[in-house]
Amino acid sequence: MVFKSNFRWFHVLDDLHDRYGDYVRVGPRELSISDPDAITPVLGLSSKTTKGPFYGSLEQTVHTTRDRRFHRQRRRVWDNGFKESLALFGPRIEGFTDSLLNRIEENTAQAVAINEICEHYSYDVMSALAFGKTTGFTEGKSTDTAKKVIVGIRKGVEGMSLLLHVPWILSMLKRCSRVPSPMKFFNDWSAEQVELRRRIANPEPDLMGHLMKNTPNDRQGKILLDAEARLIIGAGSDTTGAALSLIFIYLAMHPSALDDIRKEMDAVFAASQYSCLRRQPVLDSVLNEVLRLHPPVLFGAQRVTPPEGLQIGAVFVPGNAVVSIPPYRLARDPRNYAFPDSFIPERWTSRPELVRNRAAFIPFSTRPYNCAGKNLAMTELRSVVARVTGDYDVGFPVEDKFDEEAFFERMTDHFTIGVPRQNLIFSGPVSESVPTSTVAVNLKDVKRLEFLQPSTDADLADPQVYGNFRDY
Ligand code: HEM
Secondary structure: OOOOOOHHHHHHHHHHHHOOOEEEEEOEEEEEEEEOHHHHHOOOOOOOOEOOOHHOOOOOOOOOOOOHHHHHHHHHHHHHHHHHHHHHHHHHOOOOHHHHHHHHHOOOOOEEHHHHHHHHHHHHHHHHHHHOOOOOOOOOOOOHHHHHHHHHHHEEEEEHHHHHHHHHHHHHHHHHHHOHHHHHHHHHHHHHHHHHHHOOOOOOOOOHHHHHHOOOOOOHHHHHHHHHHHEEEEEEEHHHHHHHHHHHHHHOOEEEEHHHHHHHHHHHHHHHOOOOOOOHHHOOOHHHHHHHHOOOOOOOEEEOOOOOOEEEEEEEEOOOOOEOOOOOHHHHOOOOOOOOOOOOHHOOOHHHEEOOHHHHOOOOOOOOOOOOOOHHHHHOOOOOOOOHHHHHHEEEOOOHOOHHHHHHHOOEEEEEEEEOOOOOEEEOOHHHOOOOOOOOOOOHHHHHHHOOOOOOHHHHHHOOOOOOOOOO
């Protein structure tokens, strides 16, 4: 059915829920649940559910382990790693954003494939985190390797999306990674990069260094680290790349949202208050609204109910049932949001009444298995969007005749979201096209040099600086 849906399983689920209601049986012992009251009992911190069979059929990592104790220990290692490295990583993220701005500058006023530049950016950031060095994809280096790595990951997630409904077949994916294939290329490439990372004499602090320090130096440890290096790249690049592409497409569709961000950020830059780690009301409202409309992970986290069963309001779900909550359905449910299909960033700022159920906003899932890289992802999105919108307007090439409905119809579900290829045009610099800009000097130079580096403990503890640490 997933195959027949042409990788649009999220639409199939939507139709099934329209027809049969909140609880739909989608497998012999599997339920898809769209009841908003199910979020806490199924996914929440004190939920008695465990991760479903899908996870167990993949190589063990912090993400795929079904062992709660191991997850707790390993997740602590990851969380501490991010806490240590994120503040130091901020300036490096700005360096990658510099490269992205250069690439846009070289292509100003020409059609650029937005998906490609966003993918390259997110792969570069993730490679630096995972392997301690940049792959130079954004700068146009290593193009062949970039292509192969990206295809390898895509084949992996496509395989997962097809087979995750049939766990015994899913275990074959592991074997696919050993016979010549794009996935094997990716696996070999990443294992080699981990090995090279081990040999760097004085590496800059990064997540992989932290994971290495906290993993036994034996065969099991090596297997875990290799798998987690792939997890960093796989979990962090497709998701962030897709989110970034969609944000720019929405800004091209809604130039007023771009103006609002620019207005907010002009003042922030002028006061030298910019930090990509710091939450900004308008900027974040646009990011959140795109993440709401198009959760980059379309896979509804799979859980198994406890043997005694699970009570959700008036509904009793029997024990050992596999359950999941479809993220797309949740985002488009009028019980959760007023005008759920409309792009209204103000619902996150001046019009909170348009959010009817805040618990439903979980593009990064929710604790205890929420996204470990959420703060990093938001940092990347802020850095790129704040700085690109400061310098450029974004639009569609006239000859493309962008058709919103047809475009979103072509979105696919490969576990993560598949954003259709789209060209955009960046025109600027804005300091010439917007004479009312409050910043007299070249805005671009200010932005490249004067970002805050919140590296003190006080900054880290400040919810304004480390916004988005809390669950929405
Ligand atoms: C916009 C970007 C991102 C989105 C929307 C996103 C979303 C998610 C979601 C929904 C999950 C839960 C998946 C599940 O339940 O199976 C998850 C887990 C995870 N994500 Fe992200 N993610 C993003 C970026 C990142 C980045 C940059 C990293 C960095 C390495 C990352 C690392 C992880 C890890 C390690 C997990 C597993 C956590 C655990 O199970 O304890 N993600 N992410």
